[in-house]
Amino acid sequence: MYKCISCKKVIDSLDDKVRCPFCGFRIYSKMRPETPRRVVAR
Numbered sequence: 001m002y003k004c005i006s007c008k009k010v011i012d013s014l015d016d017k018v019r020c021p022f023c024g025f026r027i028y029s030k031m032r033p034e035t036p037r038r039v040v041a042r
């Protein structure tokens with residue numbers, strides 16, 4: 001997943017689209033997928 005740094009919208013796939021479909025910006029920030037973290041409670 002990517003997030004446009006201009007309009008802050010999340011774009012799922014950037015396969016064929018280089019520009020943001022919303023604002024046309026070309027710089028994205030790569031979002032890391034949320035990793036489920038297991039909390040061990042004792």
Ligand SMILES: [Zn+2]
Pocket residue numbers: 004005006007008009020021022023024025
């Ligand atoms: Zn955008």
